[in-house]
Amino acid sequence: MTTSIGRIGDECSARLTLAIILFGVLGLSHILQPKAWAEFFILLRGKGEAGAFVDGFLNLPLAGIIIGFHNTWSGIPAVLTLMGWCLIIKSLSRFCAPKLALRVMARVSVERSWEFQVAGAALVVFAGLLGYALYAA
Numbered sequence: 001m002t003t004s005i006g007r008i009g010d011e012c013s014a015r016l017t018l019a020i021i022l023f024g025v026l027g028l029s030h031i032l033q034p035k036a037w038a039e040f041f042i043l044l045r046g047k048g049e050a051g052a053f054v055d056g057f058l059n060l061p062l063a064g065i066i067i068g069f070h071n072t073w074s075g076i077p078a079v080l081t082l083m084g085w086c087l088i089i090k091s092l093s094r095f096c097a098p099k100l101a102l103r104v105m106a107r108v109s110v111e112r113s114w115e116f117q118v119a120g121a122a123l124v125v126f127a128g129l130l131g132y133a134l135y136a137a
Contacts, residue, residue: 012077015070016134019080022062024127030120038113045105052101056094063087076133083126 030037044051066084073081094101108115 012070012072013134016077016080016130019066019070020127020130020134023083023123023130027120027123027125027127030116030123032120034113034116034120035110037116038108038110041105041108042110045102045108048102049098052094052098052105055101055105056091059087059094060091063091076129079126080130 041055044055047054063084066080067088070077070080070084072078
């Protein structure tokens with residue numbers, strides 16, 4: 001498939017499609033269910049350092065898949081690679097500095113659950129950007 005950002009092969013197309021689905025669904029979930037996301041992170045926080053580890057385990061597989069199969073540093077697809085490295089850093093911080101992770105999680109409250117909607121909107125925009133890279137003529 002040829003796009004305005006250059007040639008995107010079938011493998012890259014499949015990876016971008018998967019990322020669009022994953023980040024789009026997660027983004028919509030953050031927008032539509034912010035209270036549930038807040039309660040989830042409050043639950044993790046309540047488990048102490050083990051909860052920080054669970055958060056790390058939830059992010060690490062996606063990060064590894066992105067970096068392992070889509071380590072691309074040119075054009076719009078590079079944004080996906082950057083997201084993968086950000087998730088690696090997040091996982092690393094959860095595993096190596098769980099007390100710091102718990103301080104970050106301490107910001108989460110049901111009253112501030114609207115912040116998940118902001119994050120969700122960013123994820124939907126991110127999925128849209130990847131969609132543009134995939135389908136632009």
